[in-house]
Amino acid sequence: MFAPGSGRYLAVGFAFVAAALAACLAVRAYLYLIPVAIVLGIVIFLAVFFRDPERTAGPGIVSAADGRVHAVVREGARWRIAVFMNVTDVHVNRSPVDGTVRSTRDVAGGFRPAYTPDALHNRQREYRLDTALGEVEIVQMTGWVARRLVSFVRAGDRLAKGGRFGMIVLGSRVDVLLPADRVRPTVQVGDRVRAGASQIAEVAR
Numbered sequence: 680m681f682a683p684g685s686g687r688y689l690a691v692g693f694a695f696v697a698a699a700l701a702a703c704l705a706v707r708a709y710l711y712l713i714p715v716a717i718v719l720g721i722v723i724f725l726a727v728f729f730r731d732p733e734r735t736a737g738p739g740i741v742s743a744a745d746g747r748v749h750a751v752v753r754e755g756a757r758w759r760i761a762v763f764m765n766v767t768d769v770h771v772n773r774s775p776v777d778g779t780v781r782s783t784r785d786v787a788g789g790f791r792p793a794y795t796p797d798a799l800h801n802r803q804r805e806y807r808l809d810t811a812l813g814e815v816e817i818v819q820m821t822g823w824v825a826r827r828l829v830s831f832v833r834a835g836d837r838l839a840k841g842g843r844f845g846m847i848v849l850g851s852r853v854d855v856l857l858p859a860d861r862v863r864p865t866v867q868v869g870d871r872v873r874a875g876a877s878q879i880a881e882v883a884r
Contacts, residue, residue, distance in 0.1 A: 680731045731771045734873065736841030740776055740862060740880040742872040743817050744853035745769040748879070751864050754856075757816075758864055760879050761854040762872055764847065771846045773875035774838040775855050776815055778808035782834050788821070804828045806844060812882070816856040819847055841875030855879065 703712050746764040764770060786803040806817040819828045827848040838844055862880040872879060
């Protein structure tokens with residue numbers, strides 16, 4: 680399965696490669712097989728990048744992104760749990776909890792490497808969810824290479840835990856901000872997580 684909206688581009692890419700390959704073989708223009716092979720490699724890379732495997736929602740509060748935990752920090756009344764995605768990770772982002780999208784907001788900024796502290800000043804898209812825990816915020820963040828934020832939802836949409844809400848093209852990071860009086864983090868920096876499946880926090884007793 681591929682990320683929403685990507686199938687048409689992959690189909691065009693593979694169709695172009697197949698047509699070019701057939702033309703080269705028909706006229707015996709074998710030298711042109713080299714650029715065709717390069718284009719095929721790019722299309723295969725995009726197919727891997729846009730993969731979107733089905734996931735069964737994990738226990739507790741789950742990760743919004745595939746990758747490694749980059750930060751677990753308490754900021755006043757909220758926990759910030761950040762996950763950094765590299766170019767080989769699945770890039771479809773998923774909701775950490777059941778909730779309704781109250782609002783989305785784009786924040787202007789730069790394109791610094793997503794693994795640096797300055798990444799908090801990068802271009803962002805914020806999603807505020809109304810949930811049984813109170814407000815939960817998810818932040819998609821651009822990076823040095825990743826500059827396109829994609830949304831699958833808008834204000835008023837209902838999201839199930841593990842449901843797809845967007846993606847970031849070519850890496851970067853996703854932060855989840857949770858009410859500190861309601862939850863307790865269950866991950867630490869360096870842990871590897873999967874969107875929608877890996878628990879990152881639990882409800883505090």
